[in-house]
Amino acid sequence: MLRLLRSRPNLFSLASRVHAARGVAESAGPQPHFIQVHRVNIRRKWFRPRNIIIAGCIYYVCYRVYKASVLGTLGAWVDEQEKELTTSEREELEEELLEPLFIPLPFTTKAVPSPPYRYSDPEWKTFVRVSKNKDQMRAIQGSLAEIVRKMAVATPELTQRCGRDMKLGRYWLDIQYPPRPPPTFVRKGICIDSDSIYVGEQPVDSLVVFRTQRALWPSALTVSLWSFSEALMKQNALYIAKLFGLEPTPSPPLQQAVDRIQQKWKKPSTSFPSASTQTATDDGDGGGGGSTTDAEPPAEKQPPAPDAGAGGALPLPPGAEPGKPKGVRDIYIIRHTQEHTSGAWQAFKQTFAQTWRPIRDLPPRGSIYVSGLVEVTTSRCFLTIDAAAFWDPKTENFDMKTATFRLRTLRLRTQTAAR
Incomplete structure (x- = not known):
């Protein structure tokens, strides 16, 4: 208690004593100093009986809490569900538990x-029955043709170009009976x-x-990435060659077109929509004739842009609102990267669209294969579509998971020559 009341030593007096002691040591002359280095190996006692007992008690308490709160609740819920099971469900559950x-x-x-199918197989007997029923075969072909027409109507690209008044025309569909079921x-x-x-x-x-x-x-993704890398490398190689003056000279028409495009982009857009034409007819004493004038409103003076130097605000990117903060797309590095990789990204998307195919399952056992051409007519053009699908005799419907439809030709009804 008395140590708390003791005054702290003065820092200035302590510093003066240290300097005084150092001065005495220097006046006495250089003295040899001996430094002894002692290696200390600190060994920590890992296994202590007290720590083991405390850890075991903590683990046991956590296990009891977990068992009472989680396992106990789940066990009670399982018991309630088991009481509600019927006899058949209970037998199925026991059989599943007995499986390895x-x-x-x-x-x-x-x-x-x-x-391969045998004569005694029910699938082969179904094939024989369908092949002898001509009406059923025509119904199967007509059903697939109608599905093709509905798929064409549901395609926005075709309806936008050909119209929605699609009617079913001729179709050439062949029915095949697979000799063996799918693997x-x-x-x-x-x-x-x-x-x-x-x-x-x-x-x-x-x-x-x-x-x-x-x-x-992923073959489609790999090929698309290869096209992306190839296009990007070609673009970088052309850019480096241009820096060294090794750019191949394009043909004069192409060079002129490039120059026109560059001048168009460099020219500032200062055109405004002209005012509506006004016709004034003076019927007064002056007897003046009518005059037509095209007047343009005077351009308003814009305030000077703030300087981007010291103390000035940074210029806003094109298309950005003054009071809105810049987004991620407005950053210069990201915008420059998007512009630099736009050609390579276009090559990636084109290759991916050409190589990507949706995953299709195998047809059901005993299915009949129907394939051929279907013609769809509109007031503008003729559509010829390749169709292939499997007809399941059990459901008497086509398996749409394995069906494929592809546009073969598109012919206009009226064609005009270029003027």
Whole structure:
């Protein structure tokens, strides 16, 4: 308590004493100094009985809290759901629990070709029945042609160019009966049973296989990125060659067109819409004739732009509002990068549109293949569309997941020569 009441030493007196001691040491002459270095190895005791006991108590308390709050609630909910199960659902659940656990192995998926149809197969009997029924065959062909017409009407690009008054014209559709069902896919994996662990095979959905292949081998994206890189490298090479004066001289017409475009962009746009033409007819004593004048309103004087130097505001980007803060697109680096990669990005989109194909599943077993040409007529033009789809006898409908439609030709009804 008395130490708190003790006055603190004066810093100036302490500094004077240090300087005085240093002066005495210098007057006494140089003295040898011996520096001894001692290596100290600090060992920390990791395993202490007290820490182990405290950690064990904390873990036990956390486990009890988790078990009571989470596992207890889930257990009560499962018990309530189990009481509401019917006898059939309970049997299905028991069968699923008895099935062995399957852990698939990567890169072990393979396609297994299916055996051809036999005379005794129900699918082949359906093929024979459909082939003998001419009315049903014509109904199948007409149904696919009508689907093609509806798909054409639902396409905005075609309706904008050809009109919405699309009618079904002629169609040439062929019906084919596949000799064998589509292949199946299997993959290997580790099967864990109640008695043993072994390596087995299990069938897998074909759509899952196709999506996995698309994710592992994105060919369309790879080719598009290659086109992007190629176009960007060519653009940079031409720019470097232009800096060194090695740019190839274009043809005179092309050079003139480029010069006109550059002059058009460099010329400031100062044109305004002219005022409406006014006709004044003087019927007074002067007897003057009518006069027509085109008057333009005088341009308002704009305030001088603020200086971007010291103390002045930075110039706003084109198209930006004065009171609105600049966005990310208004930054110079981002805008310059977008302009520099615009040509390469256009090449990327063009290649991607040419190589991208949607993922299509295999048709159902026992389906009938229908393919050919369908003509759709409008008041402006004729459309010829390639169509291919599988007709499922079980549902008596076309499987739209595997259907493909592609525009083959577009012919105008009236063609005029250039003047």
